[in-house]
Amino acid sequence: MSAMDEIGVAGETSQDIAVALTEACTNVLLHSGPGDEYEVSLDVDDADCVISIIDSGHGFDASALGLMHAEMSAERGRGIELMRALVDQVRFVSKPESGTVVRLEKRVEFADGSLARRA
Helix, strand or coil, X not given: CHHHHHHCEXXXXXXXXXXXXXXXXXXXHHHCCCCCCEEEEEEECCCXXXXXXXXXXXXXXXXXXXXXXXXXXXXXXXXXXXXXHHCCEXXXXXXXXXXXXXXXXXXXCECCCCHHHXX
């Protein structure tokens, strides 16, 4: 995730965020319909990173997401668990026929000498 690297987010934190974002975007692609679009927004301040993945799909019942545990050997179905393990907070807001917002939040640390520490 080069934007995170550019501002100096510590390596492991940047990697965790990148994997969680990849999982969220993969879910959009796997579960969206023809013509559905999505956008990603990123907001980083001196303590937190918040990423929103907003799609225009048909929505779904988000209340039951990730409550079941996938088998470790499963090739599918572990994305939400993985997102929850990698970031501090995962939120889903989904409205039928209005799309879904996935919000990933994580505390960030910056490397010494980074752009963020100099600001």
